[in-house]
Amino acid sequence: MTDLLHKTLNLIDDIINKSDVKSVDFYSDLLLMMSSLYEKSSLAIFFLENTDYTLKKAIKNSNFTDCSLKEKRIEDFLESDDEITEFTTKPDDFFSKYTLAIKLKIRESVFGFMLLSLNSKPDDSVKASFRAAVNIISYKIKDYELNDVFKLQLKALQDAIIEKENAYEIIKTQHKKLKELDKAKSLFLANIxxxxxxxxxxxxxxxxxLDSEIFGSLNEKQKEYINDIQISGLHLLGMINEILDLSKFEANAMKFSPSEISPHQSINEVIGILEPLYKNKNISVEFISKYDGKILADYQKFQQILYNLLSNAIKFTPENGKIEIYSNKDKKDYILKIKDNGIGIDKKFHNKIFKKFIHLDNIYTKNQSSTGLGLTITKELVKLHKGKITLESEVNKGTTFIMQFKDILV
Amino acid sequence: MKKILVVEDNELNMKLFYDILTYQKFDVEKALDGLEAYEKIKNNDYDLIILDIQLPKLDGFSLLKKLNDDKIKFPNVIITSACAMDSDKQKAEGFGIKDYLTKPIDINAFIKTVKSYLL
Incomplete structure (x- = not known):
């Protein structure tokens, strides 16, 4: 390291540590001290754009007043790839015979330049020390400016965070309210x-x-009416149970007690329970079982799935129709299909059908008591068994509900 | 004649239980709230109690707890409740009660259950 370079670095270090880069003193000190490094020299610093008042004042405070160096030559230099250049200049108040120009730059962005005018031709050590000094100054200035930008960005970021936090608080409150409302609704349903x-x-x-006639015998009409009351009562009970089930699902309070069960047996039982209903409409129900082993399922809930789907199939299948139940396995999955040749479901309803309180067609349901919750509950019951339920259906051809229970084979 | 205490606050349901149990030749007594039931159980010997859960003054579970706390002996209990939540069934099990019938009850099943304790 040359002596000059060493001195320059020490000096710059000194100035930078002593004063604020944005103050007038910094630049007058800098220029004054630096010119002491070089014999009979003049120094000037220029900023290209966005220089604030302090910096301009710093330039004004230097000894630089008039410029014999043509602006064009400086512009050419600034547009060139050179970092440093040497001009021969006509001596005047500021300029001596030789003038070094060096860019103030950070990465590729030039934001100013410095001039050093000397009487003697600058040698390599002068150039190197000047260059080192300017580099440090560039970094210091840019660092400061970046700090400013950074502070602004930080402020913007803080504002954004505060705004987000406010939004988060609002969402949190709303979420809490919704949860409370949801809980209230579930409680309401349970109470209802x-x-x-x-x-x-x-x-x-x-x-x-009355029906048991323990308090006296009934005539035919009375018996018929009592029967009607009982059927209506049971329908009403079915609906109440569905609402309760739904409220349990929504409150995540539905109990699930899986055990090893025989789906084959379970399905046959449900078919047996529903026999009066399909026999009444002369519908044939066929069960084709290709898996006779066991599965891990909640016995009651598995039956409920089948009961819901099969009673639906019976409901929507005309007299003399046909219902088929297929069961099979796929690796460790259990597959169950319930196919009818009933009225079918229009494609546009396929997505809606599992939603709450959906009735597709009043013509077919007007004589049937229904909450429109059956399939919603069925889907939840299937989900409880880690299963998926889908349907294939075409109007007037029939509907097939397909269930795939994941990994429940024993 | 076997003596049954029916604890039920709904008049029509009380009438229903009273009528069918009387028809089955049981001696039926009524209590319309939990406190009345407590006094009757304390002062009488019953063979069976038919107990509703939601009751004025003292609910069914509180009644059972109070009887236990006060070391008052009482016979088998059949719960008939309109609450179909599993949590209540578990509570009943906690009191050693096996029969928790959810309303609406099936009359035939109800009579069968009653008879299983008394015959």
Whole structure:
């Protein structure tokens, strides 16, 4: 390291540590001290754009007043790839015979230049020390400016974070409110179910008591009416149970107790339970079982799935129709299909059908009691068994519900 | 004649239970709230209690707890409740009660259950 370079670095270090890069003193000190490094020299610093008042004042405070160096030559230099260049200049107040120009730049961005005018031709050590000094100054200035930009960005970021936090708080509050509302709704449904059961107990109980004729015999018409009351009561009970089930699912309170069960046996039982219904419409029900082993399922809930789908199939299949139940396995999955040749479901409803309170066609359901919750509950029950339910259907051709229960084979 | 206490606050349901149990030749007594039931159980010997859960003054579970706390002996209990939540069934099990019938009850099943304790 040459002596000059060493001195320059020490000096710059000194100035930079002593004063604020944005103050007038910094630049007058800098220029004054630097010119002491070089014999009979003049120094000037220029900033190209966006230089604020302090920096301009710093230039003004230097000894530089008039310029014999033509602007054009400086512009050419600034547009060139050179970092440093040497001009021969006509001596005047500022300029001596030789003038070094060096860019103030950070990476590729030039933001100013410095001039050093000397009487003697600058040698390599002068050039090197000047260059080193300017590099450090560039970094210091840019660092400061970047700091400013950074501070602005930080402020913007902070504002954004505060805004986001506010939004988050709002969402959190709303989420809490919604959760409370949802809980209230589930509680309401559970209560409704409870409140409806009490009078229903009397309705069904008294009609059962009359039906058993323990308090005296009934004539045909009375028997028929009592039967009607009981059927309506049971329908109402079915709906209450569905609402309760749904509220349990929504409150995540549905119990799931899986055990090793025989789906084959379970399906046959459901077919047996529903026999009066399909026999009544002269519908044939065929069960084709290709898996006779066991699965891990909640017995009651697995039956409920089948009961819901099969009773639906019976409901929507005309007299003399045909229902087929297929069961099979796919690796460790259990596949169950329920196919009818009933009225079918228009494609545009396929996505809606599992949603709550959906009735597709009043013509077919007007005589049927239904909450529109059956398939919603069925889907939830299938989900409880890690299964998926889909359907294939065409209007007037029939509907097939397909279930794939993941990994439940024993 | 076997003596049954029916604890039920709904008049029509009380009438239903009373009528069918009387028809089955049981001696039926009524309690319309939990406190009345507590006093009757304390002062009488029953062979069976038919107990609703939601009751005025003292609910069914609180009644059972109070009877246990006060070391009052009481016979087998059949719960008839309109609450179909599993949590209540578990509570009943906690009191050693096996029969939790959810309203609306099936009369025939109900009579069968009653008889299983008394015959």
């Amino acid at each position: 179910s409870h409140e409806l059961r009490t009078p229903l107990n009397a309705i069904i109980g008294f009609s059962q008591a």
